[in-house]
Amino acid sequence: MALLKIARMGTPVLLKPALPVTDFTDPALHRLIEDMAETLADSGGVGLAAPQVHASVRLLVYQVPAERMGPDQGAVPFSVLINPTLDPLGPDTAAEWEGCLSLPGLTGRVPRARSIHYRGFNERGEPVEGEAHGFHARVLQHETDHLDGILYPRRLADPGDFGFVEEIRKALAGRVPSA
Template sequence: MAVLKVARMGHPVLLGRAEEVEEITAPDTQRVIQDMIETLKDAGGVGLAAPQVHVSKRIFLYCVPESRSEGEEDPPCAVQVLINPVLEPVGEEQVPRLEGCLSIPGLRGEVPRYRRVRYAGYDEMGQRVEGVASGFRANVMQHEMDHLDGILYPMRMDDLGKLGFDAEITRYGVRT
């Protein structure tokens, strides 16, 4: 396993639509997944998409640390793998979420996200997974799915006045 270099905003790998994974259990795919897990843990993040580590494939990881869990509908979970994911909103309700990104270090911004999403795809063993996510989990899944489609969170922001450096947002909060 290896910790991979994270692509930063401006790199072209972050701006294109990632390709479907053809063989989930292939050694190359499994190595990428293991390296992504190692990279996510090393970075201390809650989500990571393959394009962020210079691999244009439809794979993302996510987790919900206990400190970020939003209750019974959004329980904590260890790192999960979702391959060739499909997400769709459940309802029209959106909520503003403060997001950061390993590819945009040092910044955070307020992004409108669907409160709940239905997801489907495959885990790292090639088993079909599906369900409904809400709260923090839904937020992270939408953020990572955007990476697979070449979208970075500032592209989703309604108000760039709510983009700022981590230290300043921590000190002063996001203006509403």
């Protein structure tokens, strides 16, 4: 396994839609998943999309610690989602602060669906689907945006809700989670 270099905002691979995975038996795909798992663990983040590591394929990995989940929800273990599709479960949205490994040190308040239905495939090519709520739903929406060539600043409702984590944290008296 290897740590992969994370693409930063401005890198062309982050600005274009990724290609669907068609061969779930490809050893290169499984190496990429292993390397992304190691890179995510090293980064301290909760999600990582393949374009963020310079691979233009529709693949994301994520895990959500229990402290980031809502009451009565457990942690989401390390998961792989390939060729995902997401659908909101109703009109409810929430604007919350997000960070991104491709925009280090920055944060923005992004409106997203509170609950979603997701489907796709796991690393073995088996169909997976489920519902995600709260922060889990936010992570999946954020990472799927990467697969569509969208970085979160394009989702801001108010451009004034974007800046350096440390400055926004000071301005809001520490109410902003770390990016």
